[in-house]
Amino acid sequence: MYEILSRVWGSGAPNFRDGWAVVLEAEWGSDEFARRHAEVAGLLSETIQQILALPEAQRVRYSRYFPQWWTAVVQPDLGWSDIGRPARVLVAQETLDHLASAADLLETAMRGSSAAPSGSNLEELAESCRSWLEILAEMPDSELGSSVRNEIVAQITHLLWLIEHAELFGVARVSREANVVVGSLTQASTMLTGVDAQSGGRWKRAFLNLVAASVVLTAGATQLQTAIEAGSGVVKEITQVVDGITAE
Structure with a gap:
């Protein structure tokens, strides 16, 4: 999740639509774009589930950012094609930082599980x-x-x-x-x-x-x-x- 949002954020695209299209390597409005963006939403869902399994103090700390991460993925209140909103305003740096921190914690806590695999040969x-x-x-x-x-x-x-x-x-x-x-x-x-x-x-x-x-x-x-x-x-x-x- 963090890597994907960071790529959109740093894509330099003039709007959300083009930023996502560049990062997902799929044409806006295509079946493949829908499939790949839906997969991103699935990654967010899995991230939330994993955070909810953490000890209480950590769970409470990171769950505060669920709405911000969700908004970054779907942007329900803004036009994706609006040139006045470049991809860089998709998400705040602070929001990305908290997502990165959560990812580091999950990787450490779940190392060797399906959430943080030890292998890489596919x-x-x-x-x-x-x-x-x-x-x-x-x-x-x-x-x-x-x-x-x-x-x-x-x-x-x-x-x-x-x-x-x-x-x-x-x-x-x-x-x-x-x-x-x-x-x-x-x-x-x-x-x-x-x-x-x-x-x-x-x-x-x-x-x-x-x-x-x-x-x-x-x-x-x-x-x-x-x-x-x-x-x-x-x-x-x-x-x-x-x-x-x-x-x-």
Whole structure:
């Protein structure tokens, strides 16, 4: 959030509209602009949720700025095309400073979680996503209902989109969306019907590959190896769920 607003603030654009278009690298009024700006609003929502999870003193201190941060993102009372309001007046420096301070605090408090991942290599996660799209495209309705399958495909497609735009929206956003996909696939695992040993084995391998890529991104390879060796934590829990799928 801080990086995005800072870029708009420092874009030198003559109005809010052009400032956002430059930073989001999307044409004003286009579908892609709407999609990217909506993602920014989602980042603000997640930031607010994370601050609300902080100890009381910190929560109270930063929650005072929620309205200012929200106004900076949507500007409900001002015209985005008004030349008399350059992008630099989108947000006050003080408001940016408080947002930066909150971001630093959250990164320290949540280091190694999906809110502040330790990893940065996204290629393994992207490859896992592409493999899942192939698996789901080949699955008949008799094994997994089309409505469930289509929803997961949409989530994975969105995750790939976030990976492609990680420089703009951040690795943390990718990590959190990966958790959503893992959760959806966990639920879908309990809904599989008529899956033969070969298909079941492919599903399990792909599932564990996705979990491994997600954990490495969030906590780092060392933590993943430790969890595997100890047979504990999220790796053990997810493995137990996957083991409930039709045996290979």
